[in-house]
Amino acid sequence: MPYGIEIFRYAQRSGSEVIVGLRWDTLLILAFVATLTFLVHYVLRELWNPTDHTDNGDEPSKQEVEESLKAQGKEEISRFSFAQRASHWVMAIAVFALMLSGFIIMNTEVTVKAIPGLSWLTIHIISAVVLVAYVVFHLAHVAYKGTWDKMWIGRKELNDLWVRFKNLLGRTDEYPRQFEYPSAQKLLHWGVTGATLGVVATGFVLWRRVSMEPIWSATREFSFLGVQFGLGTADAPGLVAWSFVFHDFFAIGILALVMGHIYFALRPNEWAITKSMITGKVTAAEYAEKYDPRSWNVGAVEATDGGEPEPEDD
Numbered sequence: 615m616p617y618g619i620e621i622f623r624y625a626q627r628s629g630s631e632v633i634v635g636l637r638w639d640t641l642l643i644l645a646f647v648a649t650l651t652f653l654v655h656y657v658l659r660e661l662w663n664p665t666d667h668t669d670n671g672d673e674p675s676k677q678e679v680e681e682s683l684k685a686q687g688k689e690e691i692s693r694f695s696f697a698q699r700a701s702h703w704v705m706a707i708a709v710f711a712l713m714l715s716g717f718i719i720m721n722t723e724v725t726v727k728a729i730p731g732l733s734w735l736t737i738h739i740i741s742a743v744v745l746v747a748y749v750v751f752h753l754a755h756v757a758y759k760g761t762w763d764k765m766w767i768g769r770k771e772l773n774d775l776w777v778r779f780k781n782l783l784g785r786t787d788e789y790p791r792q793f794e795y796p797s798a799q800k801l802l803h804w805g806v807t808g809a810t811l812g813v814v815a816t817g818f819v820l821w822r823r824v825s826m827e828p829i830w831s832a833t834r835e836f837s838f839l840g841v842q843f844g845l846g847t848a849d850a851p852g853l854v855a856w857s858f859v860f861h862d863f864f865a866i867g868i869l870a871l872v873m874g875h876i877y878f879a880l881r882p883n884e885w886a887i888t889k890s891m892i893t894g895k896v897t898a899a900e901y902a903e904k905y906d907p908r909s910w911n912v913g914a915v916e917a918t919d920g921g922e923p924e925p926e927d928d
């Protein structure tokens with residue numbers, strides 16, 4: 615590879631060299647690309663083209679929304695329930711523990727000790743169980759609330775992302791208020807979902823190391839680009855051996871998504887939303903500035919005749 619960069623880790627097993635995962639070089643590449651991406655975004659958004667959300671003629675203005683909410687006595691808007699906030703932070707702790715323990719396991723030269731009486735592998739497995747439990751809880755919570763459609767990505771979200779991208783580059787002055795769940799947040803959600811499922815699936819294979827060779831007949835093995843695929847073992851190409859590689863790949867994917875999430879969460883313009891993951895609320899002014907009331911309707915809208923606010927429909 616150029617510049618001495620190596621992608622895969624190898625080990626001698628059963629007299630042959632086999633791939634056992636990704637090298638630390640991949641993390642260095644990720645760190646470089648992420649830093650460059652965040653720097654470019656910061657320069658474009660904060661320095662070159664800072665902008666406020668614009669009003670759309672089809673929706674109430676920010677001032678109208680704020681005045682309507684205050685007329686109803688709504689100084690704060692509930693954004694996240696306790697269950698949502700608690701599960702978010704449980705997931706955050708589990709993912710952090712998984713990444714820390716996983717990357718220490720990945721680099722055998724690191725000698726940092728774990729909690730006395732526990733190995734890093736044990737911490738890794740416990741964190742994985744917590745993450746799986748979170749996924750089960752999340753699915754049950756969404757099913758109970760009946761909010762499956764909240765995170766779907768369709769043409770509306772894609773158009774919204776395109777407008778925001780053009781605004782970032784200074785190609786349009788339009789910068790719409792965001793949906794109840796912003797388009798970029800939906801992309802993050804599905805990215806984390808895919809990477810988490812990949813980590814869980816490959817992690818289960820590595821955890822069990824179950825040999826299924828009796829039911830994996832030779833006719834179900836195949837070669838592609840010179841690589842022999844099949845169930846295999848940790849010492850030979852196959853499901854087990856390649857699970858090491860893909861487990862590292864999905865883990866690095868989660869790390870990249872977490873880095874992006876933290877970057878955007880800590881931006882001053884997004885601090886109101888980040889704070890709501892702790893307090894559970896946003897102010898009426900923050901709601902009026904950030905959110906499209908047609909997507910997230912939290913109360914009555916201002917009466918068209920300028921009178922008292924119209925009540926919500928039951």
